[in-house]
Amino acid sequence: MKSLKKRRRIQVITAAMLALVIAAGLIGYGFRDGINLYRSPSQVSEAPPSPDEYFQIGGLVKEGSIVNRDGVAFDFVVTDGATEIPVAYVGRDPRPDLFKEGQGTIAKGHFREGRFEASDLLAKHDESYMPREVVDTLKEAGVYQDPNS
Missing domain, CATH: 1.20.5 (Single alpha-helices involved in coiled-coils or other helix-helix interfaces)
Structure with missing residues (x-):
């Protein structure tokens, strides 16, 4: 038993x-x-991820950097005040209405051959909002300006 x-x-x-x-x-x-790990442009340039790694990059859209291509595709540069990374948007959705130069954004995609290929873009949802990750990145770089001041 x-x-x-x-x-x-x-x-x-x-x-x-x-x-x-x-x-x-x-x-x-x-x-x-x-x-999806978040990285700033400085982190991407210091330690580039593998081409297969899907992650998020965020910062400000550099003034004068948006270049339209065919359809909804366009190029721009994202910066954290210290480093700039070229971004090619290759997604299927049109550009968000509040996606503008000098504004914060987060792009999702892959870093390949020295540029970030974004399949998705996140832009602020009102005039005063900026993603927390982008604010933290800009504060670390010493270039953050509070929009309310």
Whole structure:
């Protein structure tokens, strides 16, 4: 009788461990593209990511840098006040209405051959808003100006 209880306990523990390993594997698989790290232009230039890494870059759109191309595609430069990174928007959506030169933006995509290929753009949603990550980046670079002052 004891050996049957012992065997059943071992089976239950083994099944629980197997379920835990499968759950951890599924969570890891789900996060493989789901974690988008934010980087400033300075961080990208100091340690360029691999061409396959999908991440977010943010900063200010450099004055005079927006160049329209065919369709909804366009190029611009994002800066944190210390470093500039050229960006090519290759997404399918039109440019956000509040996407302007001198304003904060976050682009999502890949850094390839010295430029960032953005598939998505996030722009502020009103005249006074700027993404927190962009504000932090600009403060670190010493170029942040509070729009309310």
